[in-house]
Amino acid sequence: xxxxxxxxxxxxxxxxxxxxxxxxxxxxxxxxxxxxxxxxxxxxxxxxxxxxxxxxxxxxxxxxxxxxxxxxxxxxxxxxxxxxxxxxxxxxxxxxxxxxxxxxxxxxxxxxxxxxxxxxxxxxxxxxxxxxxxxxxxxxxxxxxxxxxxxxxxxxxxxxxxxxxxxxxxxxxxxxxxxxxxxxxxxxxxxxxxxxxxxxxxxxxxxx
Numbered sequence: 001x002x003x004x005x006x007x008x009x010x011x012x013x014x015x016x017x018x019x020x021x022x023x024x025x026x027x028x029x030x031x032x033x034x035x036x037x038x039x040x041x042x043x044x045x046x047x048x049x050x051x052x053x054x055x056x057x058x059x060x061x062x063x064x065x066x067x068x069x070x071x072x073x074x075x076x077x078x079x080x081x082x083x084x085x086x087x088x089x090x091x092x093x094x095x096x097x098x099x100x101x102x103x104x105x106x107x108x109x110x111x112x113x114x115x116x117x118x119x120x121x122x123x124x125x126x127x128x129x130x131x132x133x134x135x136x137x138x139x140x141x142x143x144x145x146x147x148x149x150x151x152x153x154x155x156x157x158x159x160x161x162x163x164x165x166x167x168x169x170x171x172x173x174x175x176x177x178x179x180x181x182x183x184x185x186x187x188x189x190x191x192x193x194x195x196x197x198x199x200x201x202x203x204x205x206x207x208x
Contacts, residue, residue: 023088023092024088024089024092024093025085025088025089026086026089028092028093028096028163029093029162029163029165029166030093030097030158030159030160030162030163033158033159033162035100035159036154036156036157036158036159037156038101038154038156038157042154042156042157043101043102043103044103045152045153045154046101046153046154046157046160047098047101047102047103048206048207049149049152049153049160049206050094050097050098050101050103050160050163051094051098051103051104051105051106051205051206052149052201052202052205052206053090053094053146053149053163053164053167054091054094054095054098054105054106054205055105055106055108055109055112055201055202055205056142056145056201057087057088057090057091057094058091058106058109058112058113058116059112059113059115059116059201060084060087060090060091060116060142061084061087061088061091061113062112062113062114062115062116062117062120063116063117063119063120063123063135063138064080064081064083064084064087064120065080065084065117065120066116066117066118066119066120066121066124067080067120067121067123067124067131067134067135068080068081068084069121069124070120070121070124070125071124071128071131072127072128073128075181076128076131076132076181079177079178079181083135083174083177086170086174087170089170090163090167090170093163093166093167094163094167097159097160097163100159101160106205106208107208108204108205108208112201112205120134128182129182129183129184130184130186132178132179132181132182132183132184133178133183133184133185133186134186135174135175135178135183136175136178136179136183136185136186137186137190137191137194138175138194139171139172139174139175139178140175141194141195141198142171143168143171143172143175145198145202146164146165146167146168146171147168149164150164150165150168
């Protein structure tokens with residue numbers, strides 16, 4: 001019975017993530033900020049960047065779920081679960097911001113989730129140390145990507161900027177924790193492949 005309950009719970013989570021329905025356990029960093037005046041071009045640009053960030057969080061949910069499911073050490077499974085809960089905050093915050101900007105989440109979310117889950121499962125099968133190494137490299141790339149968004153978002157869009165900055169801080173902490181737990185450096189070709197895949201995702205999710 002427990003396995004059936006877990007299956008139902010897992011399916012429910014996937015559907016909520018893909019649909020952009022998430023609940024945050026922490027307050028939205030932009031909750032008390034007044035919305036700035038953005039023209040149509042700025043609003044579309046902010047929405048495009050926040051849609052990319054939302055897709056990143058869809059992928060994070062899939063990655064942490066699959067890596068945690070196939071992790072060998074209980075302590076590591078616990079860490080993936082904790083990180084996944086914090087990433088769900090990001091999912092909720094970015095979805096809310098997209099709604100405020102009058103936009104939508106990516107229409108390709110089911111594809112992003114499925115692809116990320118498969119990648120996470122492969123990483124986990126390579127052993128805990130390499131799986132953690134995958135987390136370190138992923139978070140390193142995500143942190144750099146979020147930092148670039150802080151430079152690209154309209155200066156007056158303080159709400160989006162506040163969300164992105166808190167996300168950046170959390171991603172750095174996740175990478176540091178994975179390093180502390182025994183991550184090993186991934187081979188250069190793997191890191192380069194990850195960067196190439198991330199570029200395809202970000203370029204597509206900005207529009208779709």
